[in-house]
Amino acid sequence: xxxxxxxxxxxxxxxxxxxxxxxxxxxxxxxxxxxxxxxxxxxxxxxxxxxxxxxxxxxxxxxxxxxxxxxxxxxxxxxxxxxxxxxxxxxxxxxxxxxxxxxxxxxxxxxxxxxxxxxxxxxxxxxxxxxxxxxxxxxxxxxxxxxxxxxxxxxxxxxxxxxxxxxxxxxxxxxxxxxxxxxxxxxxxxxxxxxxxxxxxxxxxxxxxxxxxxxxxxxxxxxxxxxxxxxxxxxxxxxxxxxxxxxxxxxxxxxxxxxxxxxxxxxxxxx
Amino acid sequence: xxxxxxxxxxxxxxxxxxxxxxxxxxxxxxxxxxxxxxxxxxxxxxxxxxxxxxxxxxxxxxxxxxxxxxxxxxxxxxxxxxxxxxxxxxxxxxxxxxxxxxxxxxxxxxxxxxxxxxxxxxxxxxxxxxxxxxxxxxxxxxxxxxxxxxxxxxxxxxxxxxxx
Numbered sequence: 344x345x346x347x348x349x350x351x352x353x354x355x356x357x358x359x360x361x362x363x364x365x366x367x368x369x370x371x372x373x374x375x376x377x378x379x380x381x382x383x384x385x386x387x388x389x390x391x392x393x394x395x396x397x398x399x400x401x402x403x404x405x406x407x408x409x410x411x412x413x414x415x416x417x418x419x420x421x422x423x424x425x426x427x428x429x430x431x432x433x434x435x436x437x438x439x440x441x442x443x444x445x446x447x448x449x450x451x452x453x454x455x456x457x458x459x460x461x462x463x464x465x466x467x468x469x470x471x472x473x474x475x476x477x478x479x480x481x482x483x484x485x486x487x488x489x490x491x492x493x494x495x496x497x498x499x500x501x502x503x504x505x506x507x508x509x510x511x512x513x514x515x516x517x518x519x520x521x522x523x524x525x526x527x528x529x530x531x532x533x534x535x536x537x538x539x540x541x542x543x544x545x546x547x548x549x550x551x552x553x554x555x556x557x558x559x560x561x562x563x564x565x566x567x568x569x570x571x572x573x574x575x576x577x578x579x580x581x582x583x584x585x586x587x588x589x590x591x592x593x594x595x596x597x598x599x600x601x602x603x604x605x606x607x608x609x610x611x612x613x614x
Numbered sequence: 615x616x617x618x619x620x621x622x623x624x625x626x627x628x629x630x631x632x633x634x635x636x637x638x639x640x641x642x643x644x645x646x647x648x649x650x651x652x653x654x655x656x657x658x659x660x661x662x663x664x665x666x667x668x669x670x671x672x673x674x675x676x677x678x679x680x681x682x683x684x685x686x687x688x689x690x691x692x693x694x695x696x697x698x699x700x701x702x703x704x705x706x707x708x709x710x711x712x713x714x715x716x717x718x719x720x721x722x723x724x725x726x727x728x729x730x731x732x733x734x735x736x737x738x739x740x741x742x743x744x745x746x747x748x749x750x751x752x753x754x755x756x757x758x759x760x761x762x763x764x765x766x767x768x769x770x771x772x773x774x775x776x777x778x
Contacts, residue, residue: 355702358676365691370741383684393637400640
């Protein structure tokens with residue numbers, strides 16, 4: 344008994360020191376990336392089980408949906424589809440024209456992009472951490488750093504992959520920032536997350552910058568991480584404060600960050 | 615109390631605690647429930663380390679920590695260190711704490727969760743750059759409130775299915 348207690352003390356101290364070493368190792372190097380991805384493969388069944396109550400509730404809602412509401416939804420979807428098809432036709436024509444014009448100018452054509460549809464698995468629950476887990480991983484070719492979008496705009500980026508799942512950091516997380524440009528004027532800025540679902544903030548915009556409420560922001564593609572031209576958000580408010588060197592601009596994200604089940608992972612084709 | 619065949623109950627309760635910690639809420643429940651985020655695993659760990667210390671090992675607790683790290687996105691080793699701390703604390707004092715009333719046990723648990731929350735918030739702040747906040751006080755309070763029914767249920771299950 345005494346022996347056991349005394350060894351327990353040493354063991355506790357050893358394990359704690361080992362933890363500290365692991366934490367600092369992970370903070371300063373990438374040695375533990377494969378370990379993390381292995382452990383997350385082991386944890387996958389637990390996450391899948393944790394998902395069942397939600398899936399069951401969604402299933403029940405679908406079964407209990409009335410015929411009338413389904414017909415109505417179907418009609419709305421058909422309308423949206425025909426509009427989307429019309430826009431796609433125009434986009435095809437325009438992108439071909441754009442390609443020819445660029446060829447005439449002799450400039451490099453834009454990188455073509457492909458997307459992979461994936462489903463959300465687990466939504467990080469702490470009020471500070473805005474991460475989601477998606478059901479596609481390195482087996483599907485997903486790599487760290489890829490941009491993720493949803494139907495309405497930029498959603499975030501992949502920060503960690505395992506063979507069967509990946510973790511996505513949403514763009515409202517305080518650790519996230521994305522280079523953007525204003526569609527109307529072409530002004531470039533950085534949109535940083537605030538830890539709040541409602542808005543992003545533009546950093547370091549000088550007081551005389553031409554930006555107003557309602558301006559649309561898209562990714563600028565600078566920095567090479569995010570492909571250019573995806574909507575990020577709409578300027579919600581521009582506040583001048585005479586005592587500060589910069590204006591504070593709040594932006595409402597376009598993506599539906601707390602609803603919907605599907606996101607698209609963007610693959611950029613390098614030449 | 616020595617649990618003869620109690621391993622499965624310990625295992626199941628840990629598994630359930632882990633699942634509930636990362637569970638996605640059914641869509642008919644309101645969104646604000648996300649903010650009620652009790653620390654289920656520490657609650658269950660505390661129960662077993664008090665009631666059946668011979669059933670909870672330091673190394674297993676540490677390894678379970680890895681699973682939690684990966685699922686919650688914490689730095690690797692953080693949850694493990696916290697679980698080891700709780701287990702060692704329980705091992706040292708379980709004879710005394712077992713004699714406490716439910717209220718007193720809740721108070722001890724609150725103290726543990728306070729320290730664990732403080733450590734976690736600080737490490738996550740410095741390593742991952744998250745904002746340091748007092749959210750862990752809410753977590754500790756809710757966990758202690760849930761501790762009373764959960765410990766009662768575990769007690770009933772133990773006496774019914776495992777025997778003293």
